[in-house]
Amino acid sequence: MSPIQQCIKNKDLKVKPIWIMRQAGRYLPEFRKIREKNSNFIELCLNKKLVPEITLQPLKRFDFDAAIIFSDILMVPYGLNQDVRFEKGYGPKLGELNLDLIEKVEIEYFEKRLSPIYQSIEEVKKNNLVLNKDLIGFIGAPWTVLFYMLNKKSPKKEINFNKFLNDEIMVKKLITILEKFLKIHIKKQVDSGSTIIQIFDSWAGLLNNKQLEELVYEPTKRLVDYTKSLGVPVICFPRGIKDYKIFEKETKPDVLNIDYMVDPNQISRDISCVIQGGLDPKFLLMEKTDMKKEAIKYLKIFEEKPYIFNLGHGVLPETNPEMVDYLVKLVKEYGK
Numbered sequence: 205m206s207p208i209q210q211c212i213k214n215k216d217l218k219v220k221p222i223w224i225m226r227q228a229g230r231y232l233p234e235f236r237k238i239r240e241k242n243s244n245f246i247e248l249c250l251n252k253k254l255v256p257e258i259t260l261q262p263l264k265r266f267d268f269d270a271a272i273i274f275s276d277i278l279m280v281p282y283g284l285n286q287d288v289r290f291e292k293g294y295g296p297k298l299g300e301l302n303l304d305l306i307e308k309v310e311i312e313y314f315e316k317r318l319s320p321i322y323q324s325i326e327e328v329k330k331n332n333l334v335l336n337k338d339l340i341g342f343i344g345a346p347w348t349v350l351f352y353m354l355n356k357k358s359p360k361k362e363i364n365f366n367k368f369l370n371d372e373i374m375v376k377k378l379i380t381i382l383e384k385f386l387k388i389h390i391k392k393q394v395d396s397g398s399t400i401i402q403i404f405d406s407w408a409g410l411l412n413n414k415q416l417e418e419l420v421y422e423p424t425k426r427l428v429d430y431t432k433s434l435g436v437p438v439i440c441f442p443r444g445i446k447d448y449k450i451f452e453k454e455t456k457p458d459v460l461n462i463d464y465m466v467d468p469n470q471i472s473r474d475i476s477c478v479i480q481g482g483l484d485p486k487f488l489l490m491e492k493t494d495m496k497k498e499a500i501k502y503l504k505i506f507e508e509k510p511y512i513f514n515l516g517h518g519v520l521p522e523t524n525p526e527m528v529d530y531l532v533k534l535v536k537e538y539g540k
């Protein structure tokens with residue numbers, strides 16, 4: 205059994221596996237080199253030769269316990285025929301959303317549009333670098349994907365979601381459509397060889413309690429149950445929410461990824477499922493001694509808990525890969 209599965213299924217405290225969010229990305233010079241020649245990000249995510257290569261880049265350098273397929277949560281709106289672009293220095297830019305057209309999208313059409321992703325997962329699966337390791341597939345949670353589809357850009361640029369949330373009928377319709385297609389996307393990734401699914405809810409922290417109930421807990425719970433029914437563990441990352449305890453009670457994931465804003469000591473007391481993550485990615489920009497101290501803090505707090513080492517958000521593009529190397533070795537040496 206892989207170290208992460210040992211941690212999740214056997215609650216093995218001796219293994220402290222590690223992988224990091226955005227491990228295949230801009231902090232790696234070998235990724236930047238490919239990216240320079242491939243300016244269209246969506247096309248890159250659909251490139252059956254390059255996606256496996258990029259996915260495996262971090263595993264060639266570091267002894268991570270998992271690969272995560274190089275893709276994006278916005279591939280689902282793309283699959284539903286909404287225009288999605290990434291502009292340098294701006295982030296994602298989505299096109300007009302036509303609910304009537306989206307309601308007519310057929311399953312076969314969606315699966316065909318995203319089929320290069322599934323073929324890339326199959327390809328990665330064949331590689332020896334993932335032997336006895338996990339291959340993580342992922343989706344954006346319904347709320348976060350809906351948010352991008354309606355806001356059409358990152359909330360860092362502009363938020364006026366109260367405007368669209370007032371149209372309750374539209375929001376309900378879109379959530380229902382997304383739930384259907386996110387399930388398909390989960391199933392196809394699992395069928396192609398993903399051994400874990402992570403659900404990213406990057407903008408859960410924007411909502412109040414009543415909105416969380418309807419837009420986060422309820423739809424997420426159904427996706428968690430669905431993933432479990434496929435026999436695959438599910439990790440949830442409701443970034444920025446105040447109360448991870450309620451989230452755990454309402455959605456019951458196998459693993460909960462925590463952000464760097466929450467107190468890990470309190471999490472350790474409150475949460476009963478497996479914990480993942482927490483370390484502020486900014487520590488990887490500091491001196492090794494500072495980072496070591498902070499990483500050890502997390503390892504100590506979760507010593508008596510099943511814990512998967514990871515960050516509290518994606519690794520920053522300005523990170524020196526040497527710091528990642530140092531971190532992986534530190535985690536692997538800890539407690540030996």
Ligand code: CP3
Nearest residue numbers: 225226227228229272273274275276277295296404406518
């Ligand atoms: O973790 C991994 O290595 C797997 C790949 C992965 C990417 N995006 C590749 C990517 C994963 C898991 C994601 C998830 C994702 N995408 C999220 C959830 C996690 C989070 O960050 O909160 C969100 C919100 C998105 C949407 C998205 N994609 C944004 C907002 C951006 C632009 C911001 C940025 O970092 O530039 C992207 C682009 C993106 N997705 C990049 C990568 C490597 C950078 C693209 C580039 O090279 O310019």
